[in-house]
Every structure is written in C-alpha cells, then in structure tokens.
Amino acid sequence: MSVSLETGLRTGEVIGLTWDAIDWEKRTLTVNKTLEYRHKQAFWRADPPKTQQSYRTIPLTNRAYEILQSVELSRAYRKESPMLSQTLEYIDRRTGVKSQLIMRDLGFINFQTGMPNKNSSYDAHLYKLCDEAGIKRFCMHALRHTYATRAIESGMQSKVLQKLLGHASIKTTMDRYVHVTDDSMANAVRQFESYQSA
Structure with a gap:
C-alpha cells in the first residue's frame, strides 16, 4: 500500500510488479505489465x-x-x-509480441499463503484498517488519487504528473485525480498575496 502512495501505481500494476522492472542503480521502476485475479473464472491473468501511455518509467x-x-532482501525467506x-x-500492446510474466519473480506476494496478492485482498485489508481507525472506508484506488493530489500540492507540474500516472489526457489527471483541499486553497491565496506585495 505504501508503494502506491509513493508511486501512484494502479493496483494491478503493483500486483504485477516483477523484480526485473526495478533498476536499482538508476532508482527507477518500469511499468510494463499488470496482473489481476479473475474471481468469476478463478484464474490469474x-x-x-x-x-x-501507461507504459512508463517512474x-x-x-x-x-x-x-x-x-521486500527484495526478505525474498529468500518468504x-x-x-x-x-x-x-x-500476454501480448505487449506496443510491439504485438507475446510476453511473459513469471509468477516467481513477483515483488509482492501474501506472506501467509505465499500466493500473489489479489486485488480484493488489498481493499479488504484497507477496510480493516479504516474500521480500526474509525474512519470512512476507502479502496486502494483512493491511494492513487491521494498521490496525485499531494504531488500537485507539492508543486509538481501537471504534465509531469500526467506522465507519472500514465494518463493519455491531462484532463483525466486534473479532473478525476487531483482534489483541491481547503489547506491547498488557503496556501495558494497566501502565495498569491505574497507575490502581489513583492
């Protein structure tokens, strides 16, 4: 969950993250596949x-x-x-070539079962944390929204955020993912005011 807050990845991108997607020297993560559990059909896809645009290096x-x-250091003991x-x-959308996801190379698996984490298990865990904290429940996707809002509040350019989130349209980034808080409005007015008096 913390990785989502730090990267803005979609849940399927987190679940499908394999170690070859991480460049430890450059300190980057490449999004090139997703993984999800199809409950009705009971299989991984x-x-x-x-x-x-969702193909990106963050x-x-x-x-x-x-x-x-x-997580990588604990891999040998999991x-x-x-x-x-x-x-x-799966078929790579950019090249049309058949590609592979090797399940053993997944970064995040359930430490109790040794299985890949299902989309729903992340949400269930979050709901439990919300209930314990006495706050309204929210799902994993809300963490992506939080990442986007915090990024803009920190001064990140909207086009940079669009690239990081893997959106085709800046409109999607700004209209659906960036939420204006009361604090950010107050800070913006103070910033404007100090600019005016300079």
Whole structure:
C-alpha cells in the first residue's frame, strides 16, 4: 500500500510488479505489465498496461526505494506457493509480441499463503484498517488519487504528473485525480498575496 502512495501505481500494476522492472542503480521502476485475479473464472491473468501511455518509467522516491529494497532482501525467506511456478503470457500492446510474466519473480506476494496478492485482498485489508481507525472506508484506488493530489500540492507540474500516472489526457489527471483541499486553497491565496506585495 505504501508503494502506491509513493508511486501512484494502479493496483494491478503493483500486483504485477516483477523484480526485473526495478533498476536499482538508476532508482527507477518500469511499468510494463499488470496482473489481476479473475474471481468469476478463478484464474490469474497477466495483461499489458491499460493504455500506451501507461507504459512508463517512474523515478523512485527514497521511501519507495527503501520499501522495495526491504521486500527484495526478505525474498529468500518468504513462503512460496506452488502457484508461483506458473508463467503467464500476454501480448505487449506496443510491439504485438507475446510476453511473459513469471509468477516467481513477483515483488509482492501474501506472506501467509505465499500466493500473489489479489486485488480484493488489498481493499479488504484497507477496510480493516479504516474500521480500526474509525474512519470512512476507502479502496486502494483512493491511494492513487491521494498521490496525485499531494504531488500537485507539492508543486509538481501537471504534465509531469500526467506522465507519472500514465494518463493519455491531462484532463483525466486534473479532473478525476487531483482534489483541491481547503489547506491547498488557503496556501495558494497566501502565495498569491505574497507575490502581489513583492
């Protein structure tokens, strides 16, 4: 979950993240596939990212880098289900070439079962945390919205945010993902006011 807050990745992008997508030297993460569990059909499905623009390489924050590094260091000790011996195939949207997702190379798996994390298990865990904190429930996708809002509040250019989120349209980024808070409005007015008096 913390990785989503630090990168803005979609849930399927987090679930489908494999170690070969991380460049430890450059401190980047490349989004080139997704993974989801299809409950009705009861099987795992690998896919290319949502759109052409969803293929992207994201510079990692120090926090994201530390999280990924700690998960990678614990990899040798994690429980692994026989399901991780599977290799899933999908068609790369950019090239039309058949590609593979090797389940054993997944970055995030359930530490209790050794299975890949299902989309719904992230939401269920978040709901439990919300209930314990006595706040209104929200889902994993809300973390992507939070990332976008905090990025704009920190001064990130909207076109840069669009690229980081993998959106085809700046309108999607700004209208659906960036939410103006009372604090950000007050800060913007103070900033405007100080500019006017300079």
